[in-house]
């Protein structure tokens with residue numbers, strides 16, 4: 001069996017790459033290999049499903065803006081039934097005195113990219129949001145439009161459904177080895193005993209991407225990092241509440257009639273997760289999250305957690321940014337990895353970018369050269385400062 005392109009990982013990044021390959025006119029054979037077809041453990045379906053413009057790096061803002069444009073014309077792209085429940089509720093990123101210079105610098109980068117973000121001091125913020133306590137806050141940046149949340153599963157299914165009539169071979173299996181002849185990948189082995197020859201292999205394996213790269217003898221500093229998300233109920237409903245990020249890193253946003261919160265994992269001791277560990281670290285809610293929420297939103301003094309889940313970030317330990325494009329020596333091995341908590345919103349743009357690279361030999365819509373692997377080889381960080 002031979003495929004022109006083998007994509008390892010069929011969640012949002014892999015599906016988006018396959019989708020845009022066909023959109024860009026690629027007519028060769030494509031295999032999309034996924035070991036967990038229910039996506040029970042994929043970062044995609046365990047994510048917070050939010051999109052923002054508030055990044056520090058212009059390239060990251062541009063990737064999100066591509067996806068935002070897609071969200072706004074979803075029905076034109078995917079048909080009249082397409083709906084991912086996109087709610088443009090905004091992000092509100094708060095800073096105390098220490099975080100002020102970075103918040104300001106980030107805001108300038110965002111404005112330069114045309115993002116609709118306002119920078120307001122504590123008094124303006126408490127006037128805008130009556131439920132907010134500005135204790136310890138110097139300022140905040142608020143996305144009036146272009147930021148919000150959506151249904152990640154619905155987004156994934158939209159792409160997967162759109163692939164059905166595009167002559168893509170969906171293979172349910174785990175890739176267990178990658179064969180290489182010098183500087184060329186020649187194929188992949190599957191846990192069902194099959195081997196596939198491959199013209200190009202794309203790594204879209206999410207938190208498992210470091211391992212998949214290692215199958216090809218390539219180093220990629222991407223590892224799973226466990227992140228807990230808690231659902232809670234509160235008596236008060238605030239229709240105007242954005243996704244709020246406290247200076248402590250704790251975030252909270254509404255989700256229908258309940259709220260989602262997280263961001264409590266301590267920096268100290270944050271390391272690679274056991275790939276099989278999806279157990280919720282419940283003490284984080286009581287000990288870390290709740291006191292912060294009760295200070296920031298006094299009405300949240302009385303809240304009730306109802307359920308929770310844990311997922312894995314596809315964490316790039318070098319600079320918390322994506323690695324996109326071919327390996328400089330092994331040119332038929334392509335990376336789409338290391339999104340470190342912002343990959344869902346970047347997936348459509350990255351799919352389009354990689355498809356352009358493969359089909360046309362260069363980026364046309366969003367230039368992703370800065371995300372290239374060379375920086376990894378050189379140990380040169382291209383750091384995103386706004387990692388949530």
Ligand SMILES: Cc1cc2nc3c(=O)[nH]c(=O)nc-3n(C[C@H](O)[C@H](O)[C@H](O)COP(=O)(O)OP(=O)(O)OC[C@H]3O[C@@H](n4cnc5c(N)ncnc54)[C@H](O)[C@@H]3O)c2cc1C
Pocket residue numbers: 008009010011012013014033034035036039041042043044045046047048049050051173174175176204205206207208212227228229310311312313314336337339340341342343344345346347
């Ligand atoms: C708690 C949490 C909150 C998040 N919040 C957001 C957010 O609000 N906004 C945002 O943009 N991003 C967010 N993210 C990050 C985002 O979810 C990821 O960056 C994105 O989903 C990565 O997509 P992916 O397709 O690369 O990875 P995944 O969704 O993990 O998919 C990778 C797939 O590859 C498969 N696979 C792996 N290895 C193999 C193999 N050897 N053989 C076959 N298949 C394989 C896996 O089964 C998996 O389905 C969050 C992540 C988490 C965990």
